[in-house]
Amino acid sequence: xxxxxxxxxxxxxxSRSPRRxxxxxxIGFNLEIADIDVDESFPEHxxxxxxxxxxxxxxxxxxxxxxxxxxxxxxxxxxxxxxxVINKPADAADAARMLSALSGHTHRVFTGVCLRRGxxxxxxxxxxxxxxxxxxxxxxxYYISEYQPFDKAGSYGIQxxxxxxxxxxxxxxxxxxxxxxxxxxxxxxQAFCKGKD
Amino acid sequence: xxxxxxxxxxxxxxSRSPRRxxxxxxIGFNLEIADIDVDESFPEHxxxxxxxxxxxxxxxxxxxxxxxxxxxxxxxxxxxxxxxVINKPADAADAARMLSALSGHTHRVFTGVCLRRGxxxxxxxxxxxxxxxxxxxxxxxYYISEYQPFDKAGSYGIQxxxxxxxxxxxxxxxxxxxxxxxxxxxxxxQAFCKGKD
Numbered sequence: 572x573x574x575x576x577x578x579x580x581x582x583x584x585x586s587r588s589p590r591r592x593x594x595x596x597x598i599g600f601n602l603e604i605a606d607i608d609v610d611e612s613f614p615e616h617x618x619x620x621x622x623x624x625x626x627x628x629x630x631x632x633x634x635x636x637x638x639x640x641x642x643x644x645x646x647x648x649x650x651x652x653x654x655x656v657i658n659k660p661a662d663a664a665d666a667a668r669m670l671s672a673l674s675g676h677t678h679r680v681f682t683g684v685c686l687r688r689g690x691x692x693x694x695x696x697x698x699x700x701x702x703x704x705x706x707x708x709x710x711x712x713y714y715i716s717e718y719q720p721f722d723k724a725g726s727y728g729i730q731x732x733x734x735x736x737x738x739x740x741x742x743x744x745x746x747x748x749x750x751x752x753x754x755x756x757x758x759x760x761q762a763f764c765k766g767k768d
Numbered sequence: 769x770x771x772x773x774x775x776x777x778x779x780x781x782x783s784r785s786p787r788r789x790x791x792x793x794x795i796g797f798n799l800e801i802a803d804i805d806v807d808e809s810f811p812e813h814x815x816x817x818x819x820x821x822x823x824x825x826x827x828x829x830x831x832x833x834x835x836x837x838x839x840x841x842x843x844x845x846x847x848x849x850x851x852x853v854i855n856k857p858a859d860a861a862d863a864a865r866m867l868s869a870l871s872g873h874t875h876r877v878f879t880g881v882c883l884r885r886g887x888x889x890x891x892x893x894x895x896x897x898x899x900x901x902x903x904x905x906x907x908x909x910y911y912i913s914e915y916q917p918f919d920k921a922g923s924y925g926i927q928x929x930x931x932x933x934x935x936x937x938x939x940x941x942x943x944x945x946x947x948x949x950x951x952x953x954x955x956x957x958q959a960f961c962k963g964k965d
Contacts, residue, residue, distance in 0.1 A: 573929065576910035598929045704951065713773035732770065732795045735943065736954040745942040746932060754901065757933040 575599040580688070580764060583638075585630055585645045588722075590730070591751045595644075607645070609633045611658070619651045620696040623683030628694050631685040642760070643687040648750045650725030652678040657725050666715050666726035670733075673725060675705040680725070680748045684756055686763050693763055697752035699743030701729070706737050724750075772796040777885070777961060780835075782827055782842045785919075787927070788948045792841075804842070806830045808855070816848045817893040820880030825891050828882040839961070840884040845947045847922030849875040854922050863912050863923035867930075870922060872902040877922070877945045881953055883960050890960055894949035896940030898926070903934050921947075 575598060582600055584591060585607040596602050607630045613622050626647035634643055650657040652672055660666035679698055686693045706714075714733050720726045727733040729741075729748040746753040772795060779797055781788060782804040793799050804827045810819050823844035831840055847854040849869055857863035876895055883890045903911075911930050917923045924930045926938075926945040943950040 573914055575929075576907055576914075594932065598932055704955070710773055717770055717773075729942075732772075735791065735795055735950040737951060738941075739951050740940050741942055742939050743937050744935075745926075745938055753932040754934060754936050758901070 573597070573599045577761075579642075579760060581641045583634075583641050583643045585634060585643060588646075588750050590728075590749050591646060594746060594749065594751050594753055603641070605634065605643075607633050611647075618654075619649075619656070619679065620681040620683065620698055622656055623647045623649045623681040624685075624694050624696045625683070627683035627685040628692070631687045631692060634687070637687060637689060639689060641688070642764070643685075644756075645685040645687075646682055646751055648680060648682045648724045648747075650678055650680055652676065659724055660721055660726045662721075663715050666720060667711055669726040670706060670711045670714070671708070673703050673706075673727070674711070675703060677702045678725070682747050682750060682752050684752065684759070686760065688763070691763070693759065695755065695759055697744055697747045697755045699741055699745070699747045701738055701748055702740040702742075704737050704739050706733075710737075770794070770796045774958075776839075776957060778838045780831075780838050780840045782831060782840060783947075785843075785947050787925075787946050788843060791943060791946065791948050791950055800838070802831065802840070804830050815851075816846075816853070816876065817878040817880065817895055819853055820844045820846045820878040821882075821891050821893045822880070824880035824882040825889070828884045828889060831884070834884060834886060836886060838885070839957070840882075841953075842882045842884075843879055843948055845877060845879045845921045845944075847875055847877055849873065856921055857918055857923045859918075860912050863917060864908055866923040867903060867908045867911070868905070870900050870903075870924070871908070872900060874899045875922070879944050879947060879949050881949065881956070883957065885960070888960070890956065892952065892956055894941055894944045894952045896938055896942070896944045896949075898935055898945055899937040899939075901934050901936050903930075907934075 583603050585605045609629050627645045630645035683696045744752045780800050780802050782802045806826050824842045827842035880893045941949045
């Protein structure tokens with residue numbers, strides 16, 4: 572267990588993602604997990620990163636009264652191919668459809684993050700480009716049955732077989748593709764907390 | 769433990785890096801580890817990626833008689849800032865010098881990989897750009913004492929505090945920065961083994 576080089580308030584992470592939990596706890600953040608359920612629909616006129624930011628903010632507002640000394644962290648990750656917003660797959664057929672669409676193309680991953688403390692709230696969005704090689708249909712079938720990527724936007728994990736062998740390049744923050752833009756978050760959290768402790 | 773979607777010969781990985789081992793074994797490669805000691809000096813006229821390719825090839829040739837049915841995999845990762853080739857740090861002062869040089873700049877990571885089987889040998893190199901934010905001297909001191917990055921080219925790990933909070937962007941293969949260009953390796957290995965089994 573590592574400690575951080577400076578002091579941050581305890582975080583309340585409202586996310587079921589084990590990846591977000593791991594990224595934050597691994598480097599020493601003091602973390603409490605909250606379960607916030609929101610309807611993940613969004614206004615149709617929103618585009619790309621606006622959807623991720625909207626859903627992160629929606630989760631943050633759904634949390635009740637904030638404890639004074641803690642920072643609530645909410646996040647939402649979506650995949651965008653051309654104009655299409657791709658969220659989590661409904662089932663295996665939906666996952667196969669998503670992966671066939673992403674195969675051989677470059678898509679964007681947007682993570683919206685919302686920080687809330689007392690009566691202050693901050694939302695930011697990070698975007699990363701991800702380039703896929705052409706993925707054969709038998710590889711897509713193999714991947715879905717072997718890795719069951721149903722809890723992942725776009726139906727893939729950058730940290731498993733598909734990410735290892737089919738992602739030829741990323742442009743931007745890698746951890747953003749894993750679901751949390753660590754470097755940006757760290758910088759924003761420093762600024763958000765400055766002078767308040 | 770996962771299985772792969774197609775059959776590959778067993779690999780002999782000549783590397784002490786736990787990261788390379790993890791990347792390959794995690795997705796189901798049948799792996800044997802070999803310890804190959806070579807003098808890591810290189811001809812002075814070599815530049816950037818040529819150094820990584822040269823050292824990977826040197827390791828592969830230092831391995832004795834090859835078992836017919838296995839593929840030897842050797843790799844070498846270096847960091848290049850401007851014209852300077854940066855390898856592993858000698859000590860904490862050397863690590864601090866390296867990280868101060870990388871702070872606020874973009875550098876390149878080159879991994880050279882050599883595949884050897886029977887009398888065939890193949891060398892390739894992958895390059896990734898890594899962008900660092902400005903890192904404060906106290907953060908550098910913290911990082912070196914907390915993470916002891918002495919076994920890492922450039923004195924940092926993309927998968928620890930420094931990689932999480934100081935790397936603002938990568939351009940290219942992320943796993944290449946971790947020491948092994950997985951997607952490129954997978955494609956090269958497929959071609960290298962084709963029609964031989």
